[in-house]
Amino acid sequence: MDWFMSPADELLSKYLGLSINVWLTLVFGFLIVPAVLGVSFGIHKYYMRTLLCIFEWATLQMELKAKEKNHQLYRHYTSGIVSKMPDSTLRQEIQDLRRTADCLSLEPRFDLADVFFFCRKGLESILDDDVTKCFSAQELESWNLLTRSNLNFRYISLKLLALWVLGVVIRYCVLLPFRVTVAVTGIFLFIVLSTVVGFLPSTKLRRYLSDTVHLMGYRLCVRSLSGVITYHNRENKPKNDGICVANHTTPIDGIILANDRCYSLVGQLHGGLLGMIQRAMEKSSPHIWFERSEVKDRHLVAKRLRDHVADENKHSVLIFPEGTCVNNTSVMMFKKGSFEIGCTVYPAAIKYDSRFGDAFWNSSQSGLVGYLLRLMSSWAIVCSVWYLPPMNRKEGEDAVQFASRVKSAIAAQGGLVDLTWDAGLKRTKVNDAFKEEQQQLFSTILLSDHEDQNHSKHVEGGCPEGDKGN
Amino acid sequence: MGSSSSRLSNIPNGQELMQETGFSDAHLLRLYERFQFLDKDNKGHLRSEDFEAVRELSKNPIGDRIVEAFFLPGQETVDFPSFVRVLAHFRPKEKNRTREGAQQEPEPANSRNQKLKFAFRLYDRDRDGKISRVELLQVLREMLGMQVTEEQLQSIAERAIQEADLDKDDTISFDEFRKISFHADPHRNRTGEARACLLEGKQT
Numbered sequence: 001m002d003w004f005m006s007p008a009d010e011l012l013s014k015y016l017g018l019s020i021n022v023w024l025t026l027v028f029g030f031l032i033v034p035a036v037l038g039v040s041f042g043i044h045k046y047y048m049r050t051l052l053c054i055f056e057w058a059t060l061q062m063e064l065k066a067k068e069k070n071h072q073l074y075r076h077y078t079s080g081i082v083s084k085m086p087d088s089t090l091r092q093e094i095q096d097l098r099r100t101a102d103c104l105s106l107e108p109r110f111d112l113a114d115v116f117f118f119c120r121k122g123l124e125s126i127l128d129d130d131v132t133k134c135f136s137a138q139e140l141e142s143w144n145l146l147t148r149s150n151l152n153f154r155y156i157s158l159k160l161l162a163l164w165v166l167g168v169v170i171r172y173c174v175l176l177p178f179r180v181t182v183a184v185t186g187i188f189l190f191i192v193l194s195t196v197v198g199f200l201p202s203t204k205l206r207r208y209l210s211d212t213v214h215l216m217g218y219r220l221c222v223r224s225l226s227g228v229i230t231y232h233n234r235e236n237k238p239k240n241d242g243i244c245v246a247n248h249t250t251p252i253d254g255i256i257l258a259n260d261r262c263y264s265l266v267g268q269l270h271g272g273l274l275g276m277i278q279r280a281m282e283k284s285s286p287h288i289w290f291e292r293s294e295v296k297d298r299h300l301v302a303k304r305l306r307d308h309v310a311d312e313n314k315h316s317v318l319i320f321p322e323g324t325c326v327n328n329t330s331v332m333m334f335k336k337g338s339f340e341i342g343c344t345v346y347p348a349a350i351k352y353d354s355r356f357g358d359a360f361w362n363s364s365q366s367g368l369v370g371y372l373l374r375l376m377s378s379w380a381i382v383c384s385v386w387y388l389p390p391m392n393r394k395e396g397e398d399a400v401q402f403a404s405r406v407k408s409a410i411a412a413q414g415g416l417v418d419l420t421w422d423a424g425l426k427r428t429k430v431n432d433a434f435k436e437e438q439q440q441l442f443s444t445i446l447l448s449d450h451e452d453q454n455h456s457k458h459v460e461g462g463c464p465e466g467d468k469g470n
Numbered sequence: 471m472g473s474s475s476s477r478l479s480n481i482p483n484g485q486e487l488m489q490e491t492g493f494s495d496a497h498l499l500r501l502y503e504r505f506q507f508l509d510k511d512n513k514g515h516l517r518s519e520d521f522e523a524v525r526e527l528s529k530n531p532i533g534d535r536i537v538e539a540f541f542l543p544g545q546e547t548v549d550f551p552s553f554v555r556v557l558a559h560f561r562p563k564e565k566n567r568t569r570e571g572a573q574q575e576p577e578p579a580n581s582r583n584q585k586l587k588f589a590f591r592l593y594d595r596d597r598d599g600k601i602s603r604v605e606l607l608q609v610l611r612e613m614l615g616m617q618v619t620e621e622q623l624q625s626i627a628e629r630a631i632q633e634a635d636l637d638k639d640d641t642i643s644f645d646e647f648r649k650i651s652f653h654a655d656p657h658r659n660r661t662g663e664a665r666a667c668l669l670e671g672k673q674t
Contacts, residue, residue: 052516110626112634112642113651115532115592116585118613122536123560125526127504218670328667421525442531446626447618 023181044228044380051356051379054163090438093117094445110446118438171377179224179376186220187273191280193217198283204283207313210284211262225252226380231260232382236387238263238316241342243309247410248320251361251368252375253350256383263289263318264308271455274287286314302341309343316346321403327360330350331410334403344390347406349414353382386413489550491558492578501557505550515547516540530615533593539591559584586648593647600641603631 010155019458106467112159179255193213200206222229237260238244244263246253254265266288269278281287288308308314319336328351339345352359361371375381393402404420413419481487481502486499495564506512508520516575540548540556561580569598577583592600593609607627614623632651634642 021592053597085485111650112593112630112647113589114613115589115609116651118530118532119589119592120560122527122530122533122555123531125520125524125533127501218484238506432528435533436615439528439531439613440617443614445618446614447622 001273015057026178044226048228048356048380048382054302055355058160058163061157065157066084090117090441091445094442114442122350127251135162135317163342175226176377179226182220182223184216185465186224187277189220190214190217191277194284198280202434206284214258214262214281214285221252221255225375226378227256227259228380228382229256230384232384234260234387236346236389237261238346238348238387238390239344240312240314240316242346242390243305243317243319243338243341244346244348244409245319245321245334245338245406246348246350247328247331247414247416248322248325249341249350249352250361251371252359252381254318254321257318257348260385262315262453264315265318266290266305268292292370298337302337305338306341306343307340321407325361325363328354328416330419331407332419333415334398334404334407336403339393339403342393344392344404345402346390347388347410349386349388349410349413349416351384351386351416356380356382359383364426384414388413443450471531481550483551487554491554491555492561492580495560501554502550505553515549516553517547531615532609535592535595535609535612539588540594543597556588559588583648586651587644588649589651590644593642601647603627606630606642611642633671 094111094117133391134397191214194210194217197206197209197213200209244257246257257263258265262285264287265281267278267290269275269289269291278287278289282289286308288304290301305317306316306355319338321338322332323335326332354360357380358374359375359381362366366374391402391406391409393399397405408418481498484495484498485611487493488495492502505516508523509516510520510523521527521540522539527537530536540553543553559580565582590601591597593605595605595608607623610623610627618626631640631642634646634648636649637643
């Protein structure tokens with residue numbers, strides 16, 4: 001068969017062989033082996049700093065170009081479109097209105113102008129509301145050379161365009177293949193090793209080995225995404241006797257946290273590749289996977305959680321009480337289920353730096369594969385994790401209040417907005433209870449004003465004329 | 471999020487809208503984005519169901535009325551220019567504008583009069599130019615919900631009508647509405663400047 005191969009073919013196969021060798025060496029040497037051993041070369045610091053300089057330069061270029069054209073660079077803000085009084089509350093405004101009305105009211109008085117407050121709030125909501133904002137990707141201040149986050153296309157000069165093309169080439173032709181290789185190797189190794197460890201008898205050695213295998217697996221996954229994670233307050237790391245809760249932004253939140261310490265995950269058993277990974281994990285370390293049918297049974301879920309937590313040898317359970325992915329600018333309502341168990345809660349706050357790549361998964365916009373592809377072709381996934389001191393339920397506090405308290409702590413630490421809205425609103429409509437709350441507030445103000453004035457009338461023995469005028 | 475379709479040139483009649491409403495191009499772009507966000511099926515216009523995507527509006531007791539006020543009588547859809555025109559009523563005033571007393575032709579979109587007209591539309595559902603007792607009761611019921619009894623509601627409405635209804639025809643016309651909204655006491659015909667500022671959303 002030799003004489004079928006022309007010199008060109010020979011050369012090609014020689015170079016191909018060489019480049020594959022180089023490739024494998026690089027991948028193993030720089031990514032896989034360090035990940036397995038848990039060491040890092042520190043290259044990422046320089047990488048990030050370089051990238052940041054480039055981004056700032058890019059934004060500056062766009063601003064200059066925009067100034068040339070005498071335009072304003074399109075920024076993501078809605079302030080100034082509708083006149084807002086952000087600090088005004090219903091009570092304040094109605095009282096101000098009553099004061100300026102200069103009248104003697106002995107009965108509850110409705111001012112036709114009371115409607116203005118609700119009208120303005122309504123228009124503000126139509127323009128921009130807190131809830132809807134949470135379910136779409138965060139908006140950036142400066143451009144990070146990814147098409148998906150740019151709205152100032154008119155202001156791109158030739159230099160910038162060239163830079164952007166270079167960026168695309170690097171991301172898709174260099175970074176993406178590297179990452180996919182690492183990911184595939186990592187998952188394969190993980191499944192094999194985890195199953196192997198599963199055959200050992202249940203001893204301390206087995207636990208140690210399984211922890212190592214798990215950590216290795218997670219580390220490889222993180223490297224495959226070029227993840228740069230900074231852990232703060234490590235002294236508060238969760239112990240085995242409780243549950244760990246965190247805010248939820250992406251499906252890889254679990255991997256980010258588990259990179260530092262082993263957790264037991266809770267979730268539904270899937271099919272396909274994901275199911276295979278889940279079953280492999282189960283063999284070497286106890287996780288809580290539910291069949292589809294069992295998920296609805298809250299008591300069963302609670303019981304299994306309690307049993308797990310009671311066993312000291314098992315790792316703490318990792319739970320995301322929001323229930324769905326939120327875009328990392330705010331924290332939404334925590335579901336009370338996990339807080340009813342009655343054990344110590346170890347909160348953790350995760351904040352992503354979206355300058356290098358937005359990790360938020362908008363499930364209505366793209367499927368899981370599309371999402372992973374996008375992740376792997378970003379510059380990097382940079383995030384900070386803060387471990388907060390453990391919290392316990394106080395005397396007289398019910399599960400909902402406890403959940404709320406934990407949520408506020410996480411929001412405060414991570415610099416996120418603390419919202420009371422239910423993250424389930426992503427897919428459902430609002431409960432009427434909120435409207436009733438507003439109605440109640442309004443009627444209280446209306447009726448209590450009347451009581452106040454009646455009271456003061458009796459006290460002063462006359463209508464308080466004039467002292468309420470402006 | 472934010473694809474290449476967000477250009478001022480893509481907005482139909484963008485320049486004219488800017489002139490008419492006084493919004494800057496950055497604001498108009500933002501409004502267009504919001505409009506497109508609400509218009510999930512890309513129809514080019516909004517129906518009242520599309521406003522349900524604004525979750526916060528469901529918290530507002532008169533949320534439905536506000537949405538209704540966007541639609542012209544008899545129309546079931548709102549296109550982008552109409553959407554912008556309504557929001558233009560509440561655009562903040564520039565500081566260097568001439569004082570409200572001077573009449574400008576044409577009347578700016580965010581003048582006091584326009585705001586009042588919009589608020590009047592919230593009450594006057596059948597658009598007959600008058601707020602009847604029934605309409606007032608409806609609004610009151612929506613704003614107070616089940617928190618007050620029927621008698622309390624009736625007495626509140628009664629009082630409100632008595633105060634505002636100057637010509638004693640048992641309805642509130644737009645003129646009477648204007649007087650009582652911005653004037654402290656309609657009988658004395660004084661302008662309550664502080665009150666007006668409150669309603670317009672300015673800090674006093």
